[in-house]
Amino acid sequence: MAASYRPGDGSMNALPSSPSDPSLAPREANFVPLTPIDFLQRSAEVYPSKIAIVNGADEITYAAFHARAISLANALRDLGVQRGETVSWLAPNVTSLLEAHFGVPMAGAVLNALNTRLDAAAIAFILEHAETRVFVVDIRLKEVARAALQRTSARPVVLLSGGDDTEAAALGWQSYEAVLSGARSTEWQRPRDEWESIALNYTSGTTGNPKGALYHHRGAYLNALGNVIAFGLGPDSVYLWTLPMFHCNGWTYPWAVTAAGARHICLPVVDPAEIFRLIDEHRVTHLCAAPVVLTMLIHAPAEVKRTFTHGPVNVATGGAAPPSAVIAQMEEMGFRLTHLYGMTECYGPSTGCAPQDEWADLPLEERAVLMARQGVRNVTVSAQSVIDQTTGREVPADGESLGELVIRSNSVMKGYLKNPSATDETLRDGWLHTGDLAVLHPDRYVEIKDRAKDIIISGGENISSLEVEEVLYRHPQVMEAAVVARPDPKWGETPCAFVTLKPEAAGTVTDADIIAFCRQNLAHFKAPKTVVFGPLPKTSTGKIQKFDLRKRAEGIE
């Protein structure tokens, strides 16, 4: 199963007439390991005085960004970090984490950006599992970091960013800025080969311990270029950091935006007023965001809302299909939505709902149906299919036959750290197995119908929780909804709906209203038998935590 790529092996390199011409083997002039570090190196050469990063009142040029990344690399080496060791990072979307995406690999090390919503136990687990050598903590997250360090035998060097020397000393840590200032060398390390690890991203771990997906330089480089092309980034682009950088390395946008020579606008806290202000002030052209952020923008108070005329603000969203109402309301404000799909195991987005010319003239409802599909592989992804889980063969492209979405790409992870069995289970038969159940439409766009575990089996019939949710979202008083299986002695399982009503509707809509609405719009056996009102639990990346809802549904008497 291992790839047969041996560029140094002349046997298949040359024409038959020169079967063993060693002059045609790779050499330094024509073979350079792919690494996204090169993107910062180039942008610092081409756009040295351009503002690369805006972080609050700070504006950092590409020359300064580059210089600071090199200082970071040398500071890490000075602290004893060796090639291949882990540097963990706990910070919101601020400058230091952008620096980390270049400075850590420039030290030959591996960046482990931690989810900022993890609790101390989860952080402690990761620090131990990753054998973290240096742990950089933003001052806003010092408490949870301290609690995590108390729970673990791991003893990384800890650096406090965003605070001064006194604050760092009070914690028994060192100051990030002081350590950077102390770095003297301007040398940095290229990866020795492009398969070297560049990042380690732990899955959110809704079941069991989190797994650490290892990324390599080759995949980071290619996925970033694929994103530049898929999202149309150029040197005039301005990218707002609504998506957390700890989430699949911000879908590789720290590297992609830098490759384009575009501008990063940091956003440490997701706040609608701040998002509207920054888009306006910096003429933002692109952002990525989970659906929950779109909902926040749409339902923001009128006094903070703005509409934009500087050109469409391109929004890539993933995790759930944007309902037609969301598409319409976002477009009214000057946004243009693209629906993406991806997962931690493939560096974020692998798949996007590439628009076709003829969609532009369709009525909104028809367009929304097309845009609800996850779509087609990005140009740097080698193959995508939906396969029958029994035979392993591609399902018919009929929009109905359900199978597992699988991906083959240079932007698929190396595997899970210290977890060969999970790696072998996920990367088998030549595919990354996503665990998502999908159909292949006649135009080869994939549409995810459910996570394997999100299928509700009631009286022997399969019910797609997504299908029920789609109906719930059409109810005029529903803001958010999620449907899971509730154990039932008679039917095995029945659908249980968790619903957040719009603020003005609270108290005026009953569970009977919701059930009746669903029965009008669905086969009766698919309508929820139970409805629970209230806010929905979400992961740090804005995904509704169905694992949590399933537990709640089990506990309903």
Next chain:
Amino acid sequence: MAASYRPGDGSMNALPSSPSDPSLAPREANFVPLTPIDFLQRSAEVYPSKIAIVNGADEITYAAFHARAISLANALRDLGVQRGETVSWLAPNVTSLLEAHFGVPMAGAVLNALNTRLDAAAIAFILEHAETRVFVVDIRLKEVARAALQRTSARPVVLLSGGDDTEAAALGWQSYEAVLSGARSTEWQRPRDEWESIALNYTSGTTGNPKGALYHHRGAYLNALGNVIAFGLGPDSVYLWTLPMFHCNGWTYPWAVTAAGARHICLPVVDPAEIFRLIDEHRVTHLCAAPVVLTMLIHAPAEVKRTFTHGPVNVATGGAAPPSAVIAQMEEMGFRLTHLYGMTECYGPSTGCAPQDEWADLPLEERAVLMARQGVRNVTVSAQSVIDQTTGREVPADGESLGELVIRSNSVMKGYLKNPSATDETLRDGWLHTGDLAVLHPDRYVEIKDRAKDIIISGGENISSLEVEEVLYRHPQVMEAAVVARPDPKWGETPCAFVTLKPEAAGTVTDADIIAFCRQNLAHFKAPKTVVFGPLPKTSTGKIQKFDLRKRAEGIE
């Protein structure tokens, strides 16, 4: 000097904590040899019914383009072509040559696109040197192909494209269409590794026999993606084929335009009326062209000229800096120019004059000075420098110190076929040595001052032929000019100018006028001592043939 990339070698892949975890080695799911074949595969999946190619009255969809490329691959296998063997192609910019860029590598073979202006002797030399197995000839070029085949002992299978079975039979050849129709299999070959050869491009060979630069799949893939990004191609782009596809595989645009899912507009004959008509009719957004084509457009008869309002028509031009007058006149017609640099040895463009925001507001003359520079490396090029030819160290970035432009990139050729000494001479010390003499400006933009051999040494002083040409182009009656060294018993060499006057100026301007104008604008020793009027000899790619002019200058009594 050989690269150390061994992805199968676990020793440097994993974190120290899993030094020998074989589950983290590359496997089929996460390691796929890079090849531009994938671009057609994807565009046929995503845009099957979109028009991919317009060739006269023919419109070919992406699905048909893909199907024909697969038929071609199978036809070649049926004809006995083995992996790594050469398929030579002699055709103008028509559909078959686009098909060749995918169908030939899909057979595991190497595409050798021949310059259509070569004479029979040069073609015969290449057919023998490349050991061509199949030779595809467009009917427009059958005479020179026949003459070439008569001069060589090479006995390739010859296919006639653009003609019917009867015409093919009359020549003793087979019909391209008939052979494609006969192909039954729909299988195709992936490269076994990304270092496999994909193309073989012979340099124009102004001195001695042409050299065959071998391209690999990895470089073609990366350079094409780099072009998509540098030129801003997207699915809505429409690309006009003014640049010959035999020239560095059309600068890799057959692959780049296809990667973007954009549209190819073929152009078999470079004719200004046809170019204006096609741009208008198909709303062309991008084209590449040698400076001679820009001159043709500017000096086209008024009745064929058109201006465009469908958005700027982006023009990438290379080989010589566009003078300010050309920039202004092109912009008036609705074109937007970018100046590129590249050579056969690096898959066409490696370097481009990326515009900076602050240039937009400059007066034309200042902008032209900045745009005359070749610029900065493309994002997929790893390094570019100007080095002192004695010390090998980078020259100061002062805009004055002359050195050799050198490039390091995955998009540098493997080497020259059957010519290890030329390969070692060109790819040494970690660089592709371009042979072009350049300066590095303080902003790190390179500017080529001369080919090493274009420096004129007169009385011990170096004279840049480009500097003299720049002055000649400013003369209001001069349309084109080139300056070379003429041997001189007293001075060693003196500058000799070859000048084409504008049609209306012929006979009204004397050599004394030209010399006087140069002495007003240059140090006197740099002014030409000799002026010759008349048309300038050009290579098939529109470059002025200084080699030829030098011989002429030597013969002047």
